[in-house]
Amino acid sequence: MMEKRVKRSDEPIWWALFSAGGVCFAVFVPAAILFIALLIPLGLLPAETLDFERSRGLLFSFPGLIFIGVVICLPLFHAMHRIRHGLHDLKLGRDKTNKVIAYGAAIVFSLLALLGFVLGIM
């Protein structure tokens, strides 16, 4: 029997993460920005809305884990994919290097978010 190793492309993985992140960027991120980065810092909601204990309780819980997935990790892969291809469009750098740096950063910061979550629930 002749065995032949087919060299598979890893691109489908990055495109899938890009798509999933795109859905999250469109559906979940606007609300997250509106509440966490605008309404609360501007003082348009009561100060107790995001006090220390309450924030800890909200983030370090199961819904908080989902929040980290759909507002941090997946949009991060979406963003780094677009940055990689944007750099190619602007003819900046070598794609091979850009690819490693872009997805590498997405993986490292996603893991950092998950590590923070684990530390928080301990």
Added chain:
Amino acid sequence: MAKHVGYFPELKRNWWLKNRYFTLYMVREATVLPLVFFIACLLAGLYSLLQGQQSFQGWLQFMQNPITIVINLLALVASLFHAATFFTLFPRVMPLRVGGKAIPAKWIILGQWFGVLLVMVLFAWVFGRGV
């Protein structure tokens, strides 16, 4: 694959400025830049919550900085622009049919915006609980 020989038109770095459609494409690509800033804010917030009350207050102060607010406002506009282009794309990529009849693209787009609104209501409910 055949090797290219002969004439190769060189693509200039500013090719996307020469056509409105291409410029809009690059603007959409750039929507992720303020998004990365917002995600960095969230990661900083997460770690400030691990460090303690004082660190968290420092993070809140950073979030209240006018420059931070402006970039995050830009991130909100960018996310809505991304959503608008993304939602119009969906019915073209995946036309939905119910009982053999195609659902008009307009409804699918409206349905997705309804989803965005629903998430905002969910956030309002979560943050508003017990305050």
